[in-house]
Ligand code: ANZ
């Protein structure tokens with residue numbers, strides 16, 4: 001018997017090499033078996049794999065290995081989301097070319113990924129910064145342009161005058177650029193946009209079909225798309241107060257029922273009426289300029305104090321021309337939504353209430369909650385947005401909200417002013433078209449040429465790819481493509497005049513919006529996809545990634561696939577049939593007395609009594625144990641996958657990642673638990689060694705019958721097989737691991753009995769060892785290969801089929817029936833499966849509870865509902 005320890009460091013690279021040599025994870029597009037596409041969100045090549053990657057890829061790998069064993073043609077590819085700002089920052093800070101930096105990182109991370117033992121098809125690998133990839137992205141852009149799905153549009157953007165770049169809303173902090181600190185300007189600039197709003201309704205409706213997506217992700221997308229039904233209302237303006245040329249104000253409301261609670265009108269700082277009013281009012285002009293400086297990000301608007309400026313203009317109530325409402329310019333009204341103008345009803349909208357309380361405009365409640373006396377119902381600091389009946393609303397009084405909405409809509413639709421109705425029903429979406437222009441070097445060039453004569457000219461398909469120049473320099477702020485001495489100077493493909501290339505590149509979210517489709521045939525040089533292949537291999541059956549991508553990446557991808565369908569590049573709408581969002585890896589934090597953080601590797605944690613105490617390994621200085629938080633560089637609470645793998649091996653890291661919490665929850669990194677996983681590996685190895693030795697004595701053929709001991713073991717083995725199979729399919733990996741541990745314990749008990757097993761038991765022991773090996777193979781593939789070899793099996797467990805479950809071993813031996821006396825439950829009874837009625841009857845009548853309930857009365861009848869209930873009638 002071997003007592004040798006399992007040596008992961010020696011075994012793991014050996015098995016990785018064996019898998020590579022046989023290319024068993026390479027999937028073929030002409031494989032006739034049913035396909036299964038597992039994909040984890042591909043990484044950004046930042047330089048190193050972090051522990052979150054290990055979790056993400058392990059989850060996908062378990063599923064991929066399992067489905068492969070179940071006989072599917074599994075597609076499990078990997079690539080690199082390789083464009084983006086960090087490469088340019090590296091170029092600025094370290095004077096390395098973005099391309100060199102990126103590919104060095106890819107090489108380093110690929111080596112790390114290999115060390116985890118993932119069953120990836122590397123033959124399909126690509127990086128999105130490869131011209132061989134982005135060439136097709138440029139082709140897709142041009143096809144979208146021809147189909148009206150891409151457009152050039154003037155847009156308001158945040159401009160950082162120091163960094164000379166456009167900033168995303170998230171990069172504007174208190175009105176200043178996040179890097180430069182310069183006051184951000186709002187500029188109108190030509191931007192390329194994808195027309196995602198053409199699909200607003202469809203993207204919303206189809207969410208209902210995505211039944212293998214988390215509800216929370218679908219809800220987030222629903223809110224992001226933000227459909228609302230409402231009414232457009234044209235308010236007439238009092239001519240005596242209104243700048244020349246203006247006569248009405250159009251607003252959008254979802255609450256036309258509250259019209260009689262109106263106290264003011266508010267318009268956006270960008271609204272034409274605001275601009276007109278400011279022309280003769282310098283104070284107003286200053287207020288508008290100040291408001292714009294604050295930026296337009298939703299969060300800024302939501303959190304900033306509500307501020308307004310009375311323009312002096314008065315609007316007339318649509319149901320009462322003598323009722324005049326002041327028109328304010330307000331910082332909380334966005335130009336990009338609805339009409340950029342609202343009427344304010346403070347009693348029923350918190351924002352409006354905050355506003356009137358500041359400016360002393362008062363409020364009138366118009367919806368009264370059921371059961372509250374309208375005479376005493378007042379609103380002070382908290383708006384009421386619940387249900388109720390209309391009050392203080394003339395002809396609407398007594399109606400429900402819905403009735404009032406309908407009544408107002410009907411009346412205003414019928415009322416004609418000028419030659420248009422005053423009210424018009426409208427559906428609005430929050431979703432905006434996707435602006436993809438970025439003033440950056442390290443991104444996919446937009447294949448457009450600007451000609452002084454022909455205006456915007458698409459680069460002809462035959463000239464693709466438009467390649468990034470390798471010799472860009474980064475010594476000036478702004479876009480290196482724009483600074484390049486020659487790159488942008490071209491001749492117009494239409495007329496031959498001197499022309500300029502578009503120097504904006506695409507948002508990197510474009511790169512990740514179709515990579516999953518490219519993986520199906522990355523070898524096609526002619527087109528982005530190969531139709532019959534992409535339609536056979538897509539959709540992704542199980543996509544796995546972080547919830548931080550629940551909105552943008554997943555929504556953009558859903559749009560992109562629709563646009564690809566419209567332009568003939570794929571035959572379906574939805575890219576991801578199943579979506580899973582994994583939790584984070586978290587760790588406690590350690591801080592020295594001076595507040596600086598130290599890494600877990602630098603401290604020793606001890607448990608003294610009930611308390612835990614942490615000290616610095618080097619000096620023994622006590623450090624405080626802080627809260628458990630997401631691993632981050634700033635808090636230094638990270639663990640390095642390389643260290644873990646070097647110390648314990650990849651299988652231990654994988655096992656730990658799977659074992660501790662459900663995969664959609666956060667997992668707390670714990671050294672003790674990792675050591676527990678390491679002990680389990682050794683234990684399993686010892687058990688398989690013992691079993692292997694016993695197994696050599698087992699008869700080669702399956703015995704005709706099994707004794708009770710062998711049967712019990714076989715039941716445990718097949719029971720575990722059944723539960724683990726179902727658990728993997730539902731991604732309940734932590735539950736699977738609990739079943740494996742339970743079965744391992746049962747198996748260890750049998751082996752511990754020590755006496756020479758009968759031939760049938762020896763056979764069952766060998767079977768159990770093989771099943772155990774299969775069960776751990778998706779999670780700890782290296783150890784499983786080692787066990788497989790030890791058990792004398794041919795080939796590799798990674799290419800072996802999943803064991804057949806013997807269903808009759810899953811059937812329980814006994815059944816439990818509910819016992820009733822005169823229809824009332826009095827207990828239950830357990831009898832052998834297949835027991836006959838007289839036997840059941842005797843067992844029931846022998847129960848104390850039954851005797852007690854009968855109270856000496858004679859039994860008139862016993863009714864037996866097979867497998868379920870016994871009713872004694874007395
Ligand atoms: C009057 C009113 C009374 C409103 C009330 C709400 C409650 P959703 O559901 O998101 O579509 N609104 C309209 N356009 C706006 C803009 N450009 N900027 C800021 N707010 C705007 O929201 C629609 C509601 O948001 C509209 O209904 C409008 O205020 C406001 F008791 O009109 B409501």
Ligand code: ZN
Pocket residue numbers: 451452453454455457492493494495496497
């Ligand atoms: Zn031209």
